[in-house]
Amino acid sequence: MLDFVLNGQAMQVPFPEPNQSILNWLRTDLGLMGSKEGCATGDCGACTVVIGDIQKDGQVRYQAVNGCITLANTLQGRHLLTVEGVGSKDTLHPCQQVMVDHHGTQCGYCTPGFVMSLFAGHCNGLDAQAMSAALGGNLCRCTGYTTIRDAATELAAKPCVMPFDPAEVQGALQQVKADSAANASASPAFVIPRTIEQAVTAINRYPDYKLVAGGTDLLVEMNVFHRRYPGFIWLGGIEGMQQIEENAEVVRFGAGVTFNQLMQWSASQSAPLHALLDRVAANQVRNQGTLGGNIVNASPVGDMPPVLLALDASIELTSAEGVRQMPLSDFFLGYRQTALQQGELLTAVIVPRAALARPLFIHKISKRWEDDIASTLLVLSAKVADAGRLTDIHIGLGGMAAIPCRATHTEQWLQQADVLAISSDELLTELGRDVQPMSDARASAQYRAGVTATLLKRGLKQLCSEVQKGGLSHA
Amino acid sequence: MRKLIEPGMYPSAGSSPVGKAVTHDSAAMQVSGQAQYVDDIPTVPGTLHLVLGLAEQADAEIVSVDLTAVRQSPGVVDVITLNDVPGHKDIGPVFPGDPLFADGRTLYVGQALFAVAATSEAAARRALASARVEYRAGNPVLDPVQAWQQGLLVRPSHVMQRGDASAALEQAEVVVQGQLDIGGQEHFYLETQATLAIPQEDGSLHLYSSTQHPSEVQKLVAEVVGLPLNQVAVEVRRLGGGFGGKETQAAAPACMAALVAVRTGRPVKIRLNRRDDMRLTGKRHPFVGQFRLGADQSGRISALEMELIGNCGCSPDLSDAIVDRAMFHADNCYYLAHARVSGHRAFTHTASNTAYRGFGGPQGMLAIEAAVDDLARRLQLDPYIVRMNNLYDTDQRNRTHYGQELEQFPVAEMMAKLAEDCQYHQRYQAARAFNADVGNGPLRRGIALTPVKFGISFTAQHLNQAGALVHIYTDGSIQVNHGGIEMGQGLYIKMAQVAADAFDLPLECIRVTATRTDKVPNTSPTAASSGADMNGMAVHDACTTLLGRLRAFAASEFGVDASAISFESGQVIVGQQRFGFAEFVQKAYFARISLSATGYYRTPLIHYDRARAEGRPFFYFAHGVSCSEVEVDIETGEYRLCQVDILHDVGRSLNPAIDLGQIEGGFVQGLGWLTTEELVWDEQARLRTDMPATYKIPTIGDIPVAFTTRLLERADNPANTIHRSKAVGEPPFMLAISAWCALRDALADLAPGNAIPLSAPATPEAVWKAARTLQAMAVQAQGAAK
Ligand SMILES: Cc1cc2nc3c(=O)[nH]c(=O)nc-3n(C[C@H](O)[C@H](O)[C@H](O)COP(=O)(O)OP(=O)(O)OC[C@H]3O[C@@H](n4cnc5c(N)ncnc54)[C@H](O)[C@@H]3O)c2cc1C
Ligand code: FES
Numbered sequence A: 001m002l003d004f005v006l007n008g009q010a011m012q013v014p015f016p017e018p019n020q021s022i023l024n025w026l027r028t029d030l031g032l033m034g035s036k037e038g039c040a041t042g043d044c045g046a047c048t049v050v051i052g053d054i055q056k057d058g059q060v061r062y063q064a065v066n067g068c069i070t071l072a073n074t075l076q077g078r079h080l081l082t083v084e085g086v087g088s089k090d091t092l093h094p095c096q097q098v099m100v101d102h103h104g105t106q107c108g109y110c111t112p113g114f115v116m117s118l119f120a121g122h123c124n125g126l127d128a129q130a131m132s133a134a135l136g137g138n139l140c141r142c143t144g145y146t147t148i149r150d151a152a153t154e155l156a157a158k159p160c161v162m163p164f165d166p167a168e169v170q171g172a173l174q175q176v177k178a179d180s181a182a183n184a185s186a187s188p189a190f191v192i193p194r195t196i197e198q199a200v201t202a203i204n205r206y207p208d209y210k211l212v213a214g215g216t217d218l219l220v221e222m223n224v225f226h227r228r229y230p231g232f233i234w235l236g237g238i239e240g241m242q243q244i245e246e247n248a249e250v251v252r253f254g255a256g257v258t259f260n261q262l263m264q265w266s267a268s269q270s271a272p273l274h275a276l277l278d279r280v281a282a283n284q285v286r287n288q289g290t291l292g293g294n295i296v297n298a299s300p301v302g303d304m305p306p307v308l309l310a311l312d313a314s315i316e317l318t319s320a321e322g323v324r325q326m327p328l329s330d331f332f333l334g335y336r337q338t339a340l341q342q343g344e345l346l347t348a349v350i351v352p353r354a355a356l357a358r359p360l361f362i363h364k365i366s367k368r369w370e371d372d373i374a375s376t377l378l379v380l381s382a383k384v385a386d387a388g389r390l391t392d393i394h395i396g397l398g399g400m401a402a403i404p405c406r407a408t409h410t411e412q413w414l415q416q417a418d419v420l421a422i423s424s425d426e427l428l429t430e431l432g433r434d435v436q437p438m439s440d441a442r443a444s445a446q447y448r449a450g451v452t453a454t455l456l457k458r459g460l461k462q463l464c465s466e467v468q469k470g471g472l473s474h475a
Numbered sequence B: 001m002r003k004l005i006e007p008g009m010y011p012s013a014g015s016s017p018v019g020k021a022v023t024h025d026s027a028a029m030q031v032s033g034q035a036q037y038v039d040d041i042p043t044v045p046g047t048l049h050l051v052l053g054l055a056e057q058a059d060a061e062i063v064s065v066d067l068t069a070v071r072q073s074p075g076v077v078d079v080i081t082l083n084d085v086p087g088h089k090d091i092g093p094v095f096p097g098d099p100l101f102a103d104g105r106t107l108y109v110g111q112a113l114f115a116v117a118a119t120s121e122a123a124a125r126r127a128l129a130s131a132r133v134e135y136r137a138g139n140p141v142l143d144p145v146q147a148w149q150q151g152l153l154v155r156p157s158h159v160m161q162r163g164d165a166s167a168a169l170e171q172a173e174v175v176v177q178g179q180l181d182i183g184g185q186e187h188f189y190l191e192t193q194a195t196l197a198i199p200q201e202d203g204s205l206h207l208y209s210s211t212q213h214p215s216e217v218q219k220l221v222a223e224v225v226g227l228p229l230n231q232v233a234v235e236v237r238r239l240g241g242g243f244g245g246k247e248t249q250a251a252a253p254a255c256m257a258a259l260v261a262v263r264t265g266r267p268v269k270i271r272l273n274r275r276d277d278m279r280l281t282g283k284r285h286p287f288v289g290q291f292r293l294g295a296d297q298s299g300r301i302s303a304l305e306m307e308l309i310g311n312c313g314c315s316p317d318l319s320d321a322i323v324d325r326a327m328f329h330a331d332n333c334y335y336l337a338h339a340r341v342s343g344h345r346a347f348t349h350t351a352s353n354t355a356y357r358g359f360g361g362p363q364g365m366l367a368i369e370a371a372v373d374d375l376a377r378r379l380q381l382d383p384y385i386v387r388m389n390n391l392y393d394t395d396q397r398n399r400t401h402y403g404q405e406l407e408q409f410p411v412a413e414m415m416a417k418l419a420e421d422c423q424y425h426q427r428y429q430a431a432r433a434f435n436a437d438v439g440n441g442p443l444r445r446g447i448a449l450t451p452v453k454f455g456i457s458f459t460a461q462h463l464n465q466a467g468a469l470v471h472i473y474t475d476g477s478i479q480v481n482h483g484g485i486e487m488g489q490g491l492y493i494k495m496a497q498v499a500a501d502a503f504d505l506p507l508e509c510i511r512v513t514a515t516r517t518d519k520v521p522n523t524s525p526t527a528a529s530s531g532a533d534m535n536g537m538a539v540h541d542a543c544t545t546l547l548g549r550l551r552a553f554a555a556s557e558f559g560v561d562a563s564a565i566s567f568e569s570g571q572v573i574v575g576q577q578r579f580g581f582a583e584f585v586q587k588a589y590f591a592r593i594s595l596s597a598t599g600y601y602r603t604p605l606i607h608y609d610r611a612r613a614e615g616r617p618f619f620y621f622a623h624g625v626s627c628s629e630v631e632v633d634i635e636t637g638e639y640r641l642c643q644v645d646i647l648h649d650v651g652r653s654l655n656p657a658i659d660l661g662q663i664e665g666g667f668v669q670g671l672g673w674l675t676t677e678e679l680v681w682d683e684q685a686r687l688r689t690d691m692p693a694t695y696k697i698p699t700i701g702d703i704p705v706a707f708t709t710r711l712l713e714r715a716d717n718p719a720n721t722i723h724r725s726k727a728v729g730e731p732p733f734m735l736a737i738s739a740w741c742a743l744r745d746a747l748a749d750l751a752p753g754n755a756i757p758l759s760a761p762a763t764p765e766a767v768w769k770a771a772r773t774l775q776a777m778a779v780q781a782q783g784a785a786k
């Protein structure tokens, strides 16, 4: 049985079919129709629900996620809050009332999703600006957002009220945790390992089960191509894989670290990385999507690999045979092909401090500013020598080839060059020796190549002269 | 009824709710997830779920379709193709061309080949995978200009002209000539197409459909399954967005569901998933506009020649009227002494393009705005001045190129007012200074203030009619029904306001119920911004009838003169006596007065002779002006919208809150059309942007905080509309043209004197390309000067 809390109420229900998303399960099995499907690919936010997790300190932390790309069985031992649990039409919660008062609904199909994003922002104490920013993953085709932004602004000034008894929920979650520790009853088709060792054992025991972390790539694929698996091994229960550990030489990111965790970390560590993460997907996906998933998915347009490549990252792969490390650059073999072997788990990403200490320039180009995949991504990391010269030049590229890669030829060429005197045409030629981009729905090859050369020139100049000019700030 | 409810006294209504910023009637249900859409309606066990098998190739001969394995797949109950349609196989709304399923040859990638009904959606999808379809590849046509030149048209071309444009162009001091590619647009209503069809005890059908045109769904379903119209009822409470995309496009899924319901005797639900919806259904027409615009050195326009080539996709659908509306709006706000506007309806192997907010108007308007912008650039004038200089007036320059006289034209004042309020002139100069400052590196600023004039009425005259049904119950509560569809635009609350005002009752006494073809029959689509105008008048008419009956009853019952009877603040005043409304209604009931009435409205005065392309197709015009400022990075093409100011004319607003919502929502939707929303087809005619991962509508972060919208004060409607309000659904969409023109303005200083080579949508890539072209031109010009 699935043990969880639904809208403040402890529940025990038969396990959902393993392939079922939360959204599908809510609508077809539980008859809760408030959450809507606008896309089933994580893009529109109409399915947004809030999940509460009990923390070490006993507090429950709430996060908005897309119900359409989250597997229902991940709810084991968690608190699921849906729009129905926030308030009914006669007892509206403040996050609903502000939407009514500011005329933030028109057709209303997007509305439950907005309400849930607002709720999560509200109980996490976001200010007005952060609250609006957290709505980047909620599409509304009717309102033009102005009224919703006004609603968010008013909500941010109000005290947070929980529409359930927090102590009761806390107690219920603790109880489930204790119970499941005692008898580890999980769905046979949905394995939730708590340690890396358990995960490795599970992989060997169930070779046909699919590994899933945040699910933000996997479920999109499942939903679009109607792909089904006999079972899953969900990595979300492995706390040991969700840590960021630092020492004098390296920073070690667990593969289960989410984009939002990274964002928090980078806030004090790296402004360029933080700014990039702000444009990776949107809040709901950032709450779930993991660093490991981004790497193993091996998409040529994933945002983290080019950064990590430019930062000399290596990765740690764990299997029953033990742990092996390799430079990330050896991991990507071809289009969506990696060096990951059957039975292996990506467990950590290791970045040398020395690389993090180098000045960093990152620029992502996409059609839409928020929540869009890169047409091209340029990452430049280099040391500034005296006289405006750069050494140790690392260029990471996304969207430019079948795999995320470094522009090794151009890097070498630049070691010899006077970087401030180079034209973008020269860079275009040199980059052309490294990569030949493609044309697709996001951008033409010509634009990709041209704009990347321009950005490289801009990056070189910026790192050299420390001029922080150029480029738009979208705030 | 033997005994009636105790008549309670309603609280006094105070003043009329008309003109008040009343909240949307569904708001509380929507924020709590209680508002029901088709997919949320509880279904009985046994309900079947329908999914579609879509064509993978365009213009391909279907050599064979083997569905044996599909039929044998677990859970599958029925599979249908075109051969299984007992009645009409073509559901074209006006002209034939839309077979319910592909007929021998595919028209486009994404066309429906067959439908699978199974006990669950998952089972139906699983079954789909085992279909075997063999194609013989064809030669899909994708370029509308090429199609037009080869005579591949879905409907004949049409010309509107006045004077002698070509002679005037000969004589013009300045002629700008250009071609503008205008992208299409996916509706991206958040709720995809959906229908639940439930067979009734007598073999009739009840459909819940997410459609803007229930009467047409009723008619097409009846024709497809072979039933008379009185055996098919269609009910619609609300849509999760329509925008024109559910005017004709809801019909096919509804017909398929109805057919399977008839065949199996079981309820059938179809709800397209996003990708299927984006592949199956038509979109806003991409257009190509070719123009020659003649003017004098001061920028005063003398003549326009324009070819508007609409990419209609694979069938006529509504394209005749859509291209006509583009032609009607090829003047926007500018007086054209000599004009020749031709409209062409090109065939391509893509989904049949269809109604979308503005219905061709935006495309025609964008073409003329591009031409005017080009003219201003050529003359190196502030485009504002050129626009101002060419506006219509209500005096001499007051007749459109199709012969309609403007009775009212507040645009010059509105432009001046907005320019002053938002400091357009200062900011225009500031942008020039910013762009001249090398310290700003690759950044450029641009600003534009553009007007909109939009004609209100269906151009198909017979659609300009509406019906309503109003019941008064014996407790004094009132139920209102009408033929319009609530799709978020606040139609129901506006109708409640109209009814409450008529009886002078509080809004709480009025309930507007789901739109159903068995309550108000033979309705027009809720489209052309006409919903509140027409249904409002029909509701008003029904209320007037009821009030008339109640007055007559009061006069005879109490022997007072009709002038001594009034309905005020929830009371009925009869001479010296006062009754609560409910109390009075009960008296009327006992006196056997009918408390239910229908209402009807047909728009007066409109007429149009298409053969001569002359007349008064529009009852009146709605107007708006907007100003946008942008900042562009010319090295990457990225940009940011910094500030938006809008002044819009809604006549005497029925509900300012609802109207503001329409204006801002319309602007942002238009912004998407002109910036990030790009439809990309590959050479095999496959739509590559068929998911929100690749098709990008605006998000909250695209909208500047500095966004000010005002309704025109002391506005009026010269036409006798409901409370002298104006339609507001479509006109604001075109306000976004100012943002597109602002992007052009940001590039203008790169090569002064040149037209800006920027089409639509202005994606970052398109802006980058335009900037590079201009920079190359500037270099060339410098070289030539040396
Ligand atoms: C709306 C939306 C927007 C997005 N925008 C962006 C964006 O802007 N930039 C971007 O880079 N990405 C984006 N993504 C993609 C996605 O969010 C990221 O790639 C994310 O990092 C995937 O992580 P995950 O944990 O969700 O992976 P999952 O979906 O759980 O897994 C992806 C794949 O990796 C495997 N896997 C996961 N973890 C491990 C592990 N530790 N060891 C071995 N195998 C593993 C899984 O088996 C699966 O095959 C977006 C996705 C969505 C839905
Ligand atoms: S349904 Fe669109 S994000 Fe889930």
Ligand code: FES
Binding pocket: A104, A105, A106, A107, A108, A109, A110, A111, A139, A140, A141, A142, A143, B190, B240, B241, B488
């Ligand atoms: S209100 Fe219709 S999509 Fe937001």
